[in-house]
Amino acid sequence: MKTFLDCIPCLVRQALDAARRVSPDESLHERIVRDVLQYAAAMDLQPSPPVLAQRIHRRLRQMSGLRDPYRAAKARQTEMGWAMLPELETQLAAAVDPLTAAARMAIAGNVIDLGASPAVTASDIRRTLQSALSAPFKGDADGFRRAVDGARSILYLADNAGELVFDRLLVAQLPHGRVTVAVRGAPVINDATLADARAAGLNEMATLIDNGSDAPGTLLDDCTPAFRERFDQADLVIAKGQGNYESLNGENKPIYYLFTVKCPVIAQRVGQPPGTQLLMPSRRMGSRSTIPTSTGDEP
Amino acid sequence: MKTFLDCIPCLVRQALDAARRVSPDESLHERIVRDVLQYAAAMDLQPSPPVLAQRIHRRLRQMSGLRDPYRAAKARQTEMGWAMLPELETQLAAAVDPLTAAARMAIAGNVIDLGASPAVTASDIRRTLQSALSAPFKGDADGFRRAVDGARSILYLADNAGELVFDRLLVAQLPHGRVTVAVRGAPVINDATLADARAAGLNEMATLIDNGSDAPGTLLDDCTPAFRERFDQADLVIAKGQGNYESLNGENKPIYYLFTVKCPVIAQRVGQPPGTQLLMPSRRMGSRSTIPTSTGDEP
Numbered sequence: 069m070k071t072f073l074d075c076i077p078c079l080v081r082q083a084l085d086a087a088r089r090v091s092p093d094e095s096l097h098e099r100i101v102r103d104v105l106q107y108a109a110a111m112d113l114q115p116s117p118p119v120l121a122q123r124i125h126r127r128l129r130q131m132s133g134l135r136d137p138y139r140a141a142k143a144r145q146t147e148m149g150w151a152m153l154p155e156l157e158t159q160l161a162a163a164v165d166p167l168t169a170a171a172r173m174a175i176a177g178n179v180i181d182l183g184a185s186p187a188v189t190a191s192d193i194r195r196t197l198q199s200a201l202s203a204p205f206k207g208d209a210d211g212f213r214r215a216v217d218g219a220r221s222i223l224y225l226a227d228n229a230g231e232l233v234f235d236r237l238l239v240a241q242l243p244h245g246r247v248t249v250a251v252r253g254a255p256v257i258n259d260a261t262l263a264d265a266r267a268a269g270l271n272e273m274a275t276l277i278d279n280g281s282d283a284p285g286t287l288l289d290d291c292t293p294a295f296r297e298r299f300d301q302a303d304l305v306i307a308k309g310q311g312n313y314e315s316l317n318g319e320n321k322p323i324y325y326l327f328t329v330k331c332p333v334i335a336q337r338v339g340q341p342p343g344t345q346l347l348m349p350s351r352r353m354g355s356r357s358t359i360p361t362s363t364g365d366e367p
Numbered sequence: 368m369k370t371f372l373d374c375i376p377c378l379v380r381q382a383l384d385a386a387r388r389v390s391p392d393e394s395l396h397e398r399i400v401r402d403v404l405q406y407a408a409a410m411d412l413q414p415s416p417p418v419l420a421q422r423i424h425r426r427l428r429q430m431s432g433l434r435d436p437y438r439a440a441k442a443r444q445t446e447m448g449w450a451m452l453p454e455l456e457t458q459l460a461a462a463v464d465p466l467t468a469a470a471r472m473a474i475a476g477n478v479i480d481l482g483a484s485p486a487v488t489a490s491d492i493r494r495t496l497q498s499a500l501s502a503p504f505k506g507d508a509d510g511f512r513r514a515v516d517g518a519r520s521i522l523y524l525a526d527n528a529g530e531l532v533f534d535r536l537l538v539a540q541l542p543h544g545r546v547t548v549a550v551r552g553a554p555v556i557n558d559a560t561l562a563d564a565r566a567a568g569l570n571e572m573a574t575l576i577d578n579g580s581d582a583p584g585t586l587l588d589d590c591t592p593a594f595r596e597r598f599d600q601a602d603l604v605i606a607k608g609q610g611n612y613e614s615l616n617g618e619n620k621p622i623y624y625l626f627t628v629k630c631p632v633i634a635q636r637v638g639q640p641p642g643t644q645l646l647m648p649s650r651r652m653g654s655r656s657t658i659p660t661s662t663g664d665e666p
Binding site for chain 1: 372373375376377380383396397401404406408409412439546610
């Protein structure tokens with residue numbers, strides 16, 4: 069999808085928040101904000117929001133001299149995820165429909181984006197996760213099950229590092245030996261990289277690859293040929309997070325998008341209020357469910 | 368006070384909202400957003416937020432070709448204000464301390480900034496106003512009474528058109544013959560102009576002047592010499608709204624600021640949460656109350 073005018077002030081604010089997390093240097097904060105403003109004043113709005121976010125975080129890494137500013141935050145998130153895993157596994161063992169329950173847990177994990185803030189504690193995350201598990205859920209669970217059962221190869225596109233431990237639960241429900249988990253090719257915000265995926269043990273459960281890109285989404289043109297081949301060959305793509313939805317929406321490909329609706333622009337696009345947990349098929353999947361399929365790239 | 372980095376994305380968002388209110392033309396929305404981004408990328412942050420807001424709304428009027436885009440909204444607000452006046456006068460007649468009660472009503476009126484939206488109805492405003500009247504109030508009521516009693520000349524700086532009818536209640540409590548009400552010199556957003564003040568009947572209660580400026584605040588350098596003379600000569604300035612606070616804070620002058628805290632930057636500055644109704648003396652006033660005086664222009 070394209071970048072909406074509403075996305076711009078939001079991305080400027082995110083840039084300022086990120087600069088403050090990365091450094092206490094106020095002149096750096098000002099430089100990054102002015103840089104984003106100048107770039108955005110002339111930017112092409114056709115590419116998706118992750119294109120602007122990619123540029124913001126590249127500049128932030130350059131200006132701060134930090135290759136992976138969120139490394140400590142990601143490690144802490146992963147640690148908290150492991151601490152919560154046993155209790156989720158217990159819930160899952162009691163579930164009537166473990167595939168849907170695991171999908172819901174993986175989607176709920178998507179809310180702990182906030183976990184990148186040092187102030188977020190394990191009990192904050194537990195509370196957030198539990199309330200996400202009871203949040204409004206709009207999902208095409210039957211279609212998802214059929215797609216999973218029918219797929220010989222599944223490409224699972226991860227999102228934030230902090231939710232990888234929750235992704236384990238869903239990956240474990242997918243047909244063994246058919247799943248490839250893909251992460252970002254380089255650090256960007258708190259998005260998952262190979263190191264994060266290994267720390268969550270996903271390398272022991274699935275083939276693990278990276279996409280070669282440092283965008284907080286999946287910009288196919290920016291990914292390696294090897295990743296694109298996997299993408300093209302997959303019978304089913306499971307795409308976690310709003311960034312993957314923003315960048316892949318409109319692709320003619322069987323995709324299930326799993327994410328928490330985090331902003332008014334996406335809420336309007338998918339026709340569901342912010343906070344909704346979505347399990348949404350791409351238009352290519354078709355659907356007999358009550359939730360709309362992804363609309364392609366027409367506004 | 369200076370413009371904080373946090374103010375910039377907020378002002379970009381406000382520019383987009385304003386452009387959408389003024390015109391359905393999406394290319395105009397995009398042009399105004401790009402214009403603000405480009406200007407903000409290089410702007411001096413020392414002047415107060417109303418300086419950027421002034422520029423945004425000048426450009427919006429130029430680009431849309433509308434001299435007073437909010438005229439209809441302001442007229443509707445004033446009409447709604449008149450409809451609510453009898454019930455507020457009844458409440459006021461029963462008040463033990465009418466000066467403070469009228470000040471609270473005038474401050475509460477400051478929340479109906481939203482009234483510029485066509486969707487806002489009289490019952491929305493009534494509800495907003497009633498909840499504002501019971502909102503947390505931090506006020507130096509005793510100091511305010513002393514300042515009012517001791518002043519031979521009072522300059523009352525109005526804010527939005529929609530609250531002028533509520534300002535009547537407070538002006539009526541001030542010493543007759545000593546009050547000058549000042550409004551903006553030209554239309555900007557839904558701020559009060561001479562026409563709005565006359566529609567609220569303030570010309571029958573006080574001397575009415577305009578400040579010659581089209582900023583949504585009081586930028587003294589941008590005001591007419593006649594206004595500045597009134598400002599200099601006043602024993603007491605009563606300044607309504609956040610814009611007047613942002614632009615006058617730091618002036619060495621006896622001022623009482625009456626406003627609803629509307630954003631996190633101001634909340635942090637005044638040490639009170641958003642939504643608080645403030646009756647706050649400038650540092651020059653001194654105070655024996657429990658609320659801090661305005662901090663001057665040091666962050």
